[in-house]
Amino acid sequence: MAVTDVTVDKRARAVAATTTYRAGIIGAGFMGGVHARAIRVNGGEVVGVVASNPERSAEASEALLATRTIANVDELLSADDVDVVHVCTPNYLHHPLVMRAIEAGKHIVCEKPLATNPGDAHDMWQAIEQTGAVGTVPFVYRFHPMVREARDRVRRGELGRLLLAHGAYLQDWLCAATDDNWRVDARQGGQTRAFGDIGSHWCDLLEFVSGDTITSLSARSNTVNATRGVDSRHAVDTEDLVVMQFETRGGVLGTATISQVSPGRKNRLLLEVSGTESTLAFDQEESEKLWVGRREGSQLLVRDPETLSPAAARYTTVPAGHPQGYQECFAGFVADTASAIAGEAPDGLPTFADGLRAARLADAVVRSAASQTWVEVDR
Numbered sequence: 001m002a003v004t005d006v007t008v009d010k011r012a013r014a015v016a017a018t019t020t021y022r023a024g025i026i027g028a029g030f031m032g033g034v035h036a037r038a039i040r041v042n043g044g045e046v047v048g049v050v051a052s053n054p055e056r057s058a059e060a061s062e063a064l065l066a067t068r069t070i071a072n073v074d075e076l077l078s079a080d081d082v083d084v085v086h087v088c089t090p091n092y093l094h095h096p097l098v099m100r101a102i103e104a105g106k107h108i109v110c111e112k113p114l115a116t117n118p119g120d121a122h123d124m125w126q127a128i129e130q131t132g133a134v135g136t137v138p139f140v141y142r143f144h145p146m147v148r149e150a151r152d153r154v155r156r157g158e159l160g161r162l163l164l165a166h167g168a169y170l171q172d173w174l175c176a177a178t179d180d181n182w183r184v185d186a187r188q189g190g191q192t193r194a195f196g197d198i199g200s201h202w203c204d205l206l207e208f209v210s211g212d213t214i215t216s217l218s219a220r221s222n223t224v225n226a227t228r229g230v231d232s233r234h235a236v237d238t239e240d241l242v243v244m245q246f247e248t249r250g251g252v253l254g255t256a257t258i259s260q261v262s263p264g265r266k267n268r269l270l271l272e273v274s275g276t277e278s279t280l281a282f283d284q285e286e287s288e289k290l291w292v293g294r295r296e297g298s299q300l301l302v303r304d305p306e307t308l309s310p311a312a313a314r315y316t317t318v319p320a321g322h323p324q325g326y327q328e329c330f331a332g333f334v335a336d337t338a339s340a341i342a343g344e345a346p347d348g349l350p351t352f353a354d355g356l357r358a359a360r361l362a363d364a365v366v367r368s369a370a371s372q373t374w375v376e377v378d379r
Contacts, residue, residue, distance in 0.1 A: 021338045023109075024076040025049045026097060027088030028060035031111055035086045035138075036064040038330040042338060047082050050075075073097065077104040084134075084341065087111060090188045091196075095120040098135075102127045107134040107341050109334075112200055113362065114355025116190030118378060121359035125352040134340045135352040136333070139204040141269060142348055143332035145303050145324075146290040149312035150273070150280045151209045151348070153292075159275030162210055165254035167272055169202045170265035174240060177225045177233075184228055186237045193238030195221070195365045198269075199258035200358040205271050207357075208348065209280075210252065214361060216376050217246040219368040224261050242365060288323055311347070 021044030025032050028051035036046050048070030049060040061069045070076045076085070077100060085101040087094055087110040095115045101108050108128065114137055115121035128135035141147060153159065173179065183189040183197055190196050207213055221239035228236050241259040248254070252273075259265070269284035279293035290301045304320035305313040315332050318324050336346035364377045 020045055021084060021334070021341070022047055022081055023084045023086055024070065024079065024082040025064070025066075025086045025088060026073060026076065027051070027086075027111075028056060028064070029088065031088040032060065032086075033064060034327065034330055035088055035109070035334075036066075037327060038334040039086075040065065041327075041331045042335050044334070044338070047079065048076060073100070077101060077106065083107060084109060084337070090182050091116050091190050092188050095124060098124050099127060102131060102133060102135075105131075105133075107337075109136050109138065109337060110352075110355065112137050112139065112355060113190060113196050113359060114352060115359055116196075118356070118359045118363050121352075121356040125356045128352050134337065135355075136337045136340070137350050137352065137355040137358075138330065138333050139201060139208075139350040139354060139358075140326070140329040140333045141201055141205050141284060142208050142350060143315055143329035143336075144282070144284070144287045145305075145308060145312040145315045146282055146287060146301070147205065147209065148315055148348070149290055149301065149308050150282055151211075152309040152311040153280060154209060154211060154273070154275075158278060159273065159280065160277030162212065162250060162252045162273060162275045164274040165206055165210065165248075165252050165272065166256065167202060167206075167270040168257040168259070168268065169198045169270075170257070170262040170268045171198065171260045172263050172265050174225070174260040175263055177228055178230050179225075180228045180230070184236055184238055189238065190362075191238070192221075192242075192362050192366050194240055194258050194260045195219075195242045195244075196362045198260070199242055199244075199256065199365070200362060202256055202258065202269060202271065203361050204350070204354065204358060205269070205282075206254070206256075206273070209271065209282075210248070210250075210273055212248040212250040212252055213357075214246045214377055215249050216374055217244055217361075217364055217368055218374045219244040219365040220372075221365075221369040239369070242369070244365065244368075287325055 046066045048066045051057045051060045054071040058069045084107045221242045224240040227233040240261045244256045272281040281291040288303045305316040336349045360378045368375045
């Protein structure tokens with residue numbers, strides 16, 4: 001896509017005209033609501049919300065406290081009072097909507113996966129890089145303070161030489177054959193579902209905390225429910241679970257188990273990283289804590305801004321003993337996106353480059369599962 005000077009000028013004028021984070025949201029499902037709350041918490045403005053039709057758009061705009069009603073995507077992208085577009089639609093729409101938003105001179109927050117294949121993800125990354133606009137992807141588990149604490153301890157060398165990483169991301173919302181969702185359909189969600197939807201979060205967290213990258217992997221997948229639906233059953237063409245072995249550039253060996261059909265597991269994202277000196281373990285369902293293991297003894301750190309590293313304390317929004325969680329992570333992500341738009345460079349902000357990285361990992365998982373072999377991850 002050729003990006004014109006007019007596109008760049010439009011974006012520059014919009015940023016210069018206001019210091020308020022003025023956003024339009026495309027997609028009115030659960031994630032649209034999460035994004036809207038995070039925008040408002042940061043003092044931003046939800047200008048309008050576009051859904052599947054004008055009537056639904058009007059309903060969503062009222063429910064999400066938008067400033068006004070915007071009937072469709074064309075109107076949103078041409079609006080001078082929308083500087084940032086949040087794309088919260090089914091996955092197959094991400095690429096065309098993002099490319100249109102870039103051409104319209106907008107900054108973009110795009111839900112993950114950035115795209116359903118690496119080629120489209122690369123186009124999106126390249127286009128955003130050419131314009132100088134900000135493009136971010138909400139890998140929001142990075143914004144848990146105890147994740148930042150783990151990353152800081154790895155950076156300081158407290159773990160020694162990294163040796164092993166393992167963990168899981170387990171859910172149960174698709175356990176039954178009667179459970180259904182658009183993500184199950186590869187035409188809407190992409191060729192990988194369990195890994196693309198939540199396995200990408202696990203891999204992003206591993207690489208973010210460790211500062212290392214997965215270079216090769218061996219994956220196996222299984223579709224537990226071959227058909228889904230209540231009244232009209234349909235065949236399922238995406239996986240319910242993935243088991244993966246991997247090796248990193250730094251020589252770390254590891255395993256990960258990804259499942260959306262594990263009864264009783266609601267959202268258990270567990271990462272454990274071991275080095276020659278100590279081990280760190282983070283469980284998203286116990287996100288106020290970080291386990292630190294050493295041969296001579298272990299300890300359980302709790303989130304307390306008085307004792308955490310500055311990198312972690314920065315994302316602590318409530319006093320110690322007052323739990324903070326998922327929505328606060330989203331608020332931190334939007335705050336850092338706003339800082340990037342203002343010209344700053346927040347540490348650890350997940351961008352389109354990270355979305356492209358996730359797409360390449362997902363592609364490697366699909367290729368490995370199909371070939372039953374180890375594969376290299378495209379760099």
